[in-house]
Amino acid sequence: DVVMTQSPLSLPVTLGQAASISCRSSQSLVHNDGNTYLNWFQQRPGQSPRRLIYKVSNRDSGVPDRFSGSGSGTDFTLKISRVEAEDVGVYYCMQGTHWPPVTFGQGTKVEIK
Amino acid sequence: EVQLIESGGGLVQPGGSLRLSCVASGFTFSNYEMNWVRQAPGKGLEWVSSISSSGSVIDYADSVKGRFAFSRDNAKNSLYLQMNSLGADDTGVYYCARSLGVVWGKGTTVTVSS
Numbered sequence: 001d002v003v004m005t006q007s008p009l010s011l012p013v014t015l016g017q018a019a020s021i022s023c024r025s026s027q028s029l030v031h032n033d034g035n036t037y038l039n040w041f042q043q044r045p046g047q048s049p050r051r052l053i054y055k056v057s058n059r060d061s062g063v064p065d066r067f068s069g070s071g072s073g074t075d076f077t078l079k080i081s082r083v084e085a086e087d088v089g090v091y092y093c094m095q096g097t098h099w100p101p102v103t104f105g106q107g108t109k110v111e112i113k
Numbered sequence: 114e115v116q117l118i119e120s121g122g123g124l125v126q127p128g129g130s131l132r133l134s135c136v137a138s139g140f141t142f143s144n145y146e147m148n149w150v151r152q153a154p155g156k157g158l159e160w161v162s163s164i165s166s167s168g169s170v171i172d173y174a175d176s177v178k179g180r181f182a183f184s185r186d187n188a189k190n191s192l193y194l195q196m197n198s199l200g201a202d203d204t205g206v207y208y209c210a211r212s213l214g215v216v217w218g219k220g221t222t223v224t225v226s227s
Contacts, residue, residue, distance in 0.1 A: 048218065094213070100160075105157075
C-alpha cells in the first residue's frame, strides 16, 4: 500500500500569513495514464471532508484562489497564500493512483495563533 | 441539490452487525462510482470500500475484507454497507462519498461497545 506522510501535523498560523503543508508518498503517484491522482481535502471542525484540489493542482469549483497545490512524483504541497479564520481545520492529502486501497495522509491541523 | 444522506448508525455490541444506507439525490446516481470512508473519534480518514457505477466491481480495505459487504441499488439511488463481526476498531463516523470528490454526506455514527 502507498503510505502518505504529511508534515507538519500541527500548523499554527497568523491570520493573513501564508501556510504550507507537505505530503510525501512512498512511491511515485504518476499513473500509467499519465495523470497524478493526488487530492487535497479540508475538514472543518464538525464537518464532512471537502475536496479542495484534485490531480495535484486543480482547484475544485468554489475553492478560493488562495489555495494552491503543486508537486510531482512523490512530493506535493498545499499552500494557503493568506490564511483566513474559515481555513481552520484539518487538511488531508489522498492518493488515488495505486488503489485499492485509496490512502490518506495523517492530516495536518491548521489553527490560528 | 446534490446530496448524500447516510443512515443506519447506532450502538452495537462487539461481534454484532449493522447495515448502513446512503441515499443520493440531485445527480445521476448510476453514473458514479461510490465510496465509504470512515473516521474513528479524533483520528484521520480511512477508506473503507468502493463500488463501481454498475455494482460489478467492489473493493475493500484489508481491515474490513470478509466482514463488510457493499452493495447498491441504482433504481433506488441507494447504497448499503452490511457490517458484520463488528469490533471496537470499527467505531467512528461513516461517510459515503461520490467518487471521493466533492460530494460527501454528513456521516452516520457507529459505536461498537458493550
